[in-house]
Amino acid sequence: MTDINLLPPDQQRALLAQLLRQKAAAPSFALSPGQQDLWLWHKIAAQTRRIEFNVLFAWTIRSTWEAALLQQAFQTLVDRHATFRTTYGEANNQPFQRVHRQQKVHFVVTDAQSWPADQLQQAVGDLAHQPFDLEQGPLLRVQLFTRGTTDPVLLLALHHLAIDMWSLSILLDELGIVYTTLKHGIAPSLPPLARQFTDFVGWQTDLLHSPAGQRLEEYWREQMTGxxxxALPTDRPRPQQPAFGGACHGFVLEEALTQGLKDLARRLRTTLYAVLLAAFEVLLYRYSRQEDLSVITMTVGRKGADWSGVIGYFTNAVPLRVNLRGNPPFTTLLEQVHQRLMAALEHQLYPALSELAHLRPKAQTGQPQLTDIFFVFQKSHRFGMERVSSDREAASPIGVPAAGDTGAQVTLGELVLESFPLAWRADHRYILELMMVEAGGSISGVFQYATELFDPQTVERMAQHLTVLLRGVLDQPDTPIAHLPLMTAAEQPKPPRKLPAQLRNRLEKALHDKENP
Incomplete structure (x- = not known):
């Protein structure tokens, strides 16, 4: 090792500066299995430019507001949660995350007072879908569009590597608390965090290498073997290499149907999630006539130690497999779905999708995959979301316009926010994805689909068929699944028209004469 005292002064200063930089370098950590999956998709997205992982929150501020206090509140949250101070990289083909000690919040105020509505919507949409630089950061961007005396628009954009939907609710809850206390001149005081997301990564790694982790692996292998x-029918053959082009179709279930389904779930001692998932699986069964079905869904991934207040990407995708042999009544299928959901939650800490890769290592491109179809139901009550009847600029709670849908409002302390219409730029990792959100008494849904496989009219009919099916489930839940209604009134076969008496007599006479020459 070189003696620093033997170096010239300029080299001593350079070496000292290098040593200080190394000492101050941010520590690096491995990625969780869920993050590793997202990282691989991020690399695919960089090549195709067709997939993004932006978590977006665009809302009009309907209460009084102060830009400086909003910026201070977001800075407080960046200081509090390490995931907002994290960047990502790769060394020797292994991804890592680096947590920085300090990070100035990306908070930009734009004067949009003179902009027409379409220009504002275009600008918000462009910034919302702007790609993130994972190596340089930041992975949280806040943009405030002021409009003079008109209510401003607040845009939050985050990369999915840093946050899941449970974490988004934590962020919003704490934003309301911090902003409100600052507004009253009080220093914000949140309960201290004993853990950060990187602590979870280490904890999960230890778990997966323990006997408990082996039992989790054995469960998923047993569930998914075979x-x-x-084999969902498509409008076009599946290409050898996917283009990842996507589109979406939004729809809404009216309040009466939503309330009826919630009452049905309570009466049968299950959840609305299970009812909707079971109905979706019946839809797939009716289309494919396949009795062994597997659908991917999401779990919160927070079972075990108390990670409830920690922000990060905990979400874990798991396969749910059901058996529909023998044309069971819907209530029987629902019981099976409920049991599978409960078991999946019990075993949710294992990266089950990696087990699918081991079970089907020779799955060919251009052929159906076990991870083709996805279902998720979001619990909007975590956001305190309510419907609003507004002709201003409110958007659907799920972000996709749908006939009959309305906007949503959320109250965060003394911040009152109303959903702002944000262009949905669809892509796809699954060939078909159904996302549903219950807010303010009705359910908003969106089908996201691969445009290389499905036409828009096909997916629109899917949404209509699912709605008809859910009404049939509500009317007669004990009906065998093959007999539940599916077709809309327009698709129902029309009864034959009654022939006029004179024409009917002539036809009967002609037939009689033919049979009796």
Whole structure:
């Protein structure tokens, strides 16, 4: 090792500066299995430019507001949660995350007072879908569009590597608390965090290498051995290499149907989630006539130690496999779905999708995959979301316009926010994805689909068929699944018209004469 005292003064200063930089370098950590999956998709997205992982929150501020206090509140949250001070990289083909000690919040105020509505919507949409630089950061961007005496628009954009939907609710809850206390001149005081997301990564790694982790692996292997992909009919053959082009179709279930389904779930001692998932699986069964179905869904991934207040990407995708042999009543299928959901939650800490890769290592491109179809139901009550009847600029709670849908409002302390219409730029990792959100008494849904496989009219009919099916489930939940209604009134076969008496007599006479020459 070189003696620093033997170096010239300029080299001593350079070496000292290098040593100080190394000492101050941010510590690096491995990625969780869920983050590793997102990282691989991020690399694919960089090549295709068709997939993004932006978590977006665009809302009009309907209460009084102060830009400086909003910026201070977001800075407080960046200081509090390490995931907002994290960047990502790769060394020797292994991804890592680096947590920085300090990070100035990305908070930009734009004067949009003179902009027409369409220009504002375009600007908000462009900034919302702007790609993130994972190596340089930041992975949280806040943009405030002021409009003079008109209510401003607040845009939050985050990369999915840093946050899941449970974490978004934590962020919003704490934003309301911090902003409100600052507004009253009080220093914000949140309960201290004993853990950060990187602590979870280490904890999960230890778990997966323990006997408990082996039991989790054995459960998922037993569940998925012999599983086959859903052979869903498509409008076009599946290409050898996916283009990842996507589109979406939004729809809404009216309040009466939503309330009826919630009452049905309570009466049968299950959840609305299970009812909607079971109905979706019946829809897939009716389309494919396949009795062994597997659908991917999401779990919160926070079972075990108390991670409830920690922000990060905990979400874990798991396969749910059901058996529909024998044309069971819907209530029987629902019981099976409920049991599978409860078991999946019990075993949710294992990266089950990696087990699918081991079970079907020779799955060919251009052929159906076990991970083709996805379902998720979001619990909007975590956001305190309510419907609003507004003709201003409110958007659907799920972000996709749908006939009959309305906007949503959320109250965060003394911040009152109303959903702002944000252009949905669809892509796809699954060939078909159904996302549903219950807010303010009705359910908003969106089908996201691969445009290389499905036409828009096909997916629109899917949404209509699902709605008809859910009404049938509500009316007669004990009906065998093959007999539940599916077709809309317009698709129902029309009864034959009654022939006029004179024409009927002539036809009967002609037939009689033919049979009796």
């Amino acid at each position: 599983a086959i992909p859903v």
